[in-house]
Amino acid sequence: MSRLEAKKPPLFISEPLTKDTVSQSLSLLSGILKSCYGPAGRLKQLHNGVGGYVCTTSQSSAIFSRLSVSHPILRVLMASVQNHVSRFSDCGLFTAILCCSLIENFRSLNIASCTVIKISKHLLSLCMDYLKSEACGCRLSVDFSSLETLLCLVRSVLTSKPACMLNKQEVDHLATLILKAFMFTVPSHVETNAVLGKCIIVPVKGKRVVDSTVLPGLLIETPEIQSAKPLTVKRSCSNMIKIALFCVSMSGDLFSPEEGTITVHHGISLEMSELNQLLNVGKQLVNDEIGLVVCQKVIHPSLKQYLKENHVIAVDRAGLSLMEPLSQMTGSKPIASIHLLSPSCYGSLKDVRVESFASKHFVHLIPNDTVVCSLILCNRNETAWDELKRVCETAEHVLQLTIKEPLALLGGGCTETQLASYIRHKSCSLSTSNFKDIDCSRTQYQLVADGFCRSLESVACSLNHDDGEILTDLVYGHCWFVPSGFPSVSNWSDLVSKCGCGINGNAENLSWRLLQGQFGSPVIQGCPKEPSVKVADFLTLDCFAAKCSGLQVALETANLILDLSYVIEDQN
């Protein structure tokens, strides 16, 4: 007997942001994210509380993917940050912290939210114009003919996540490898539509980081093939190895119809008929002079035996993630049926070898033209390996974004503070007609701009996790860090050595001010100057595209959340 229940009416919550629980949750989330930020950030242990895998991380992507939050406002925030991360990989924490901070600062302003939104949009356009202009002081152009800037970019990504547990030597080793892997994925003959190849990360957990390496081509793990004997591969007339790529299971199980039953007579074995079909495929493969068969799923042992007897190498369980690069690399089309085999699907390879790494055995597929490579990534334990993998993927992605737009932003909080000082300067020098366009007063504009700048500066401040002071200088607008344990009256120039990004040294007399705790007094300063020398060996750099997008996403999400007047919850 079924019981019918009356539908509950939906729950309306008006002005959700004014609720205590929301602001508490928001500030808790903001606290968690701020504590994660930067190379000295604190780590979070994510686990289910009953034993089992513990994820130690300070990455927004790892935290957000495991976090389940109850409130819709937090969900909106997380969804837009995750969306940003899926597109750019980098600057997730920046986006989230900035967004939280903007909401907090704008909410305390006591100005109608529609006005705040209008002004903040104007501020964003000022920022974007500045970042895209040649005069931008926190921007570097990346020269792809020299490695140094690229290495700085990769190194900054690697060092920003302490849970990878890398020392300096290991960072250098990995940065070189990642760059090398990236170079492999850039096609050497560029036609009109250049497509970047792919770098596949092969996990080898338990080894030292410096044991990591990059190989051109693809590695498929094959526990059965031991490296004792070199492979003998059948080659076609042009000395190439013909390869057939299957994405359908060849394990000999039946196609599984969703519903209904099949009735067979006793004595008829469906398994046998399926196997016969497989063996027919095998025969055709042998006739077509195939040297290597790769299957995404499992190959039936009988078919494997048949292929082996005919000197065809069979590799199964390649996995879904390898299919696309495999087909890109070999020029073959994945075969999705064992009933229709078209010779046009076959691809070719230059060589096939057996490689052993640690205790694992791999088949190494070497293509003619390498746009696909394998990064064998080692780290000592599981949790650090997982973090390192995410970081390497981010670094690889950052390089891809950078080749499209060869620019980088200064890291270490310098872009944030410089942008803030630029906005402070700019907002003072706007004409009345500007305010008319936005439909606000100068005071309102100044207040919102101040909130915006403080939000940016609070992101820079989040880099600091031990007691200490964060400063900004009034010449370049960069970010400086003073370790704890000094009285705040002492002369700053004795204490600071280099700015956050590492471009400015403490050589000239830059007048410093504290970043925090200056809310009352208006700061009058000129437009931040560009540093005179823009080349230094060890700079902290951020991905230009990712940071620009992060800035936009943060502001737009904050505006969206500020604009929410009702939450309607379906309670059924």
Next chain:
Amino acid sequence: MAFRDVNARRHIGLQQLSSLALAGRTLLGPMKSCKFIVDESTKQSTLICSAVRLIESLDLTCAAGQLLNETIQAQNKEFGTGMSTLLFLVGAWSNAVLECLQQNVPVSAIVSVMSEGLNSCCERVQCLQISIHDANKELCSCSVRPNAFKNTSCQIGCDSLLNPEIFLYVQKDISASEEAIPRNSCCHQEGVSNCNKRLLSSLSGFGEIASLVKPAGEKRTPKISGSGVITSSCNKKKLTHSRYFSTLGKSHFSSWQGNFQGYHSGPAVDPCECYGLEHLVMALSHGNHTSVKLLQSIVAHQQEKAECSSSSQFNIAEIVTCCLLGLPESYACISPGFVTLVSPEQATVIKHFEDKLLRILLMDGDLTEQYRHLGFSRPRNVRTILEHPSLLEGRAGDLWLSRMLEILISFEVNLVLVKGSVCENLMERCIANSILVIGSVTRDVLHAFGEVTSAQSVTYLTQLNASCVGSGAQVGLWKACDGRAVDLGELVPVRIKAQGIPLLTAVLTTTVASKMQLIEDQFWTSAYRLHHALNDEKVFLGGGAVELLCLSHIRMLAEKSLQPANKNAVKEIHNPWLTASATEYKSVVLQSLASGWKQYLSVVMYNMAKAASELEACTSVDHHLKKAAECGSPSAYILKEFRRGSLLRGSSGPLADHGEDLKVYDNVAAKTEAWRRALDLVLLVLQTDAEIITGPQRNQLLNSHVSSEFMFL
């Protein structure tokens, strides 16, 4: 989702690490004391003597414990040795870091100085590495010395024969006042139970479930004629008057004696020409004598083989172990081929096979009707109908049985090695037809037989064709060293071999069931030590030399950091977020890094009973450090002391001036990696400021008594 702040000043994660590691203190060094782990719910107990087994049997629901487990398992998987060192240093460094936090040292300073310090030490100790070749030479030059002890050692027993150092100690202990030993072990016990209490209380303090598995104190095990445990050696002497132990003890001794003599008249007759690995095995064994004999025998076998082919000196992949419970430990030996246990019914088949060359089949799955290869999904919606039922056809299962048997008979297969399990009915039918089927054979063994018999492994019997079946295998009952076949009641050991098979089985024996696992673990540890030493092609000077050099190196670094001239030098390092505050605290943090090794040395000395207390051991370490500093070149001093063999010995007493040549070597990579892994774990936990508990635990946590510790999102 729940969120818990890990209190910064009194870091919970670090406290958890340090209390978990406390349990492993007595597992450090060559003289380990075994532990009984008692499960309170089932009253089952296990005897453990290694950090891996300890961690396996502890309750590790806390996140830090889980990470510790992961780290130790990773070390075990990679090296098979160094886990106790790792566990100990995790504890010592956790404590040291907690102390730094108490002194308000910023986290980033601890992280950067400690990891730099360890790096620097790892570079510094490279001067204590020597190549395998040099190590062998050095060892051989003193190989004849143990002969001197032959006569005097008879009364003590076998262990001391192979380790004169231990023998000397035992003798000293016996000649000392009788009260000394009980008092010593008594306060030791007390200390350990205190530790356990602390472990339990601190764990329950965190709201963890500590009651499930509890390490129930530590017990010396006098009834086990333990190799390496001093007190038990003494006890054994007393027990020789017992009718239960006297015969065992004697046979034990005589066989060792025989072996010992054999080994001396064998390859080591001329010490200068000995480039074998016998001495290296001994120097790496760290007091684990049962394994020494076995490994030396393996090395001899493999070297003999290597003269015919060009394989390496020691191949760990060609070794398997077979544990025989119920035979005295002196029966442990190496048998060429594959030794395994079969049922008496299967053993009857073997009698037909004696001295015959057999046709062999290898199967890489299960041998059952239901078995399908991995990745095969069984169709669920297929219905079979039978149109003309006839009683003659019998049951489907019988059909399968007879078909399989038919296949085996038609290919004249005598022996089937199966990776998985074997259908019992088929097994019976095979026995009736004189076919020996053995299940649960590892992939390596299958592979080895495949290589020499040219058998190709199949998954189903229906796949079989003539080229898959190999030939030339031989099966016989396994015979103990005295030439007798052994019947252990329910199971019979058999030996399978084939012409030219490189496979060697280490047959491990004991009469004490709870010791079996322990003996197997110890064997593999020694085997891996040798394997890695040969892989690294170098070894560290052992016996605390490396740790001592680290200590003196850190002392020097700390002194340097205090000199004003160097204060600015570090500022050159790039990342201001990481290193700005580091210089101020460098000295403090380096001291805490050093304290890890210092505790390590003193606990090893204490466990070896080289010092009456850890404090005394500490003083002795300090004494060495002072001398090393006075000497000007610490590494030269340590090298000299190592040659004299007086490192890690009490600074007074008869041992100090008894310049005994017993060299000890350590693995290079395993040791430095254990350090690095330990420090990485501590720093990883140190940098963690919050636990985020995901999944369905939310409501449970909300209602639990610790809910105030959590914040909910």
